[in-house]
Amino acid sequence: MTFLSDEALKDELNARGYRSTPQRQKVLSIFMELSQGEHLSAEELHNILEKDGERISLSTVYRTLHLMVYLGLLRELELAEGHKHYELNRPLRDHHHIVCVHCNTTLEFVENSVAKIGERTAQTAGYHVLDCQLTLYGICASCRVEKPW
Numbered sequence: 414m415t416f417l418s419d420e421a422l423k424d425e426l427n428a429r430g431y432r433s434t435p436q437r438q439k440v441l442s443i444f445m446e447l448s449q450g451e452h453l454s455a456e457e458l459h460n461i462l463e464k465d466g467e468r469i470s471l472s473t474v475y476r477t478l479h480l481m482v483y484l485g486l487l488r489e490l491e492l493a494e495g496h497k498h499y500e501l502n503r504p505l506r507d508h509h510h511i512v513c514v515h516c517n518t519t520l521e522f523v524e525n526s527v528a529k530i531g532e533r534t535a536q537t538a539g540y541h542v543l544d545c546q547l548t549l550y551g552i553c554a555s556c557r558v559e560k561p562w
Contacts, residue, residue: 422486429484436462436469440477444487444501450521452490452498488544492519502544509546513553515560520553 422441423433443461447453453461459474478499481487490498492512509527511520528545535542 425484425486431480431484436467436473437477437480439465439467440474441481441486444499447501449503452492452500452519454496454498458499485543488546490546490548492517492548509548511549511551513556514550515552515556518553518555 422438426433426437439462440458443458444453455471455474455478458478459469459471462469462474478487478489482489482499485502487499488502490500490510492498492510508521508523511522512518524547527547528542531545532542
């Protein structure tokens with residue numbers, strides 16, 4: 414479901430009882446154009462939409478993001494400073510993040526053992542896993558040189 418055409422998005426939304434709107438299509442297309450590893454906050458997405466001439470309120474952007482997370486099209490990430498970021502929910506579920514708590518630099522890394530442990534735990538408890546995310550918080554090498562911790 415990751416790389417949806419406009420028609421596939423419309424079908425997916427309709428099948429779940431939602432309408433396909435030009436704003437929803439535009440939001441998904443913006444995420445599809447991002448390179449892997451890029452994340453957007455709601456505010457960043459809203460700015461992109463405004464620059465593209467879209468007339469959409471920030472509250473509509475938030476509602477659209479929440480719907481797309483619910484549908485499994487986007488992943489919601491809490492990376493730094495309590496701000497949520499969003500990325501396309503690509504089939505590779507084994508990518509995770511490490512965030513510098515000083516400068517907020519975010520590094521993605523791949524580790525499949527995290528998902529395997531999660532799958533086993535979930536299966537034992539009778540759960541079906543929808544997503545698996547690990548976020549590590551630390552201090553990057555640059556910040557450690559700047560201010561030894």
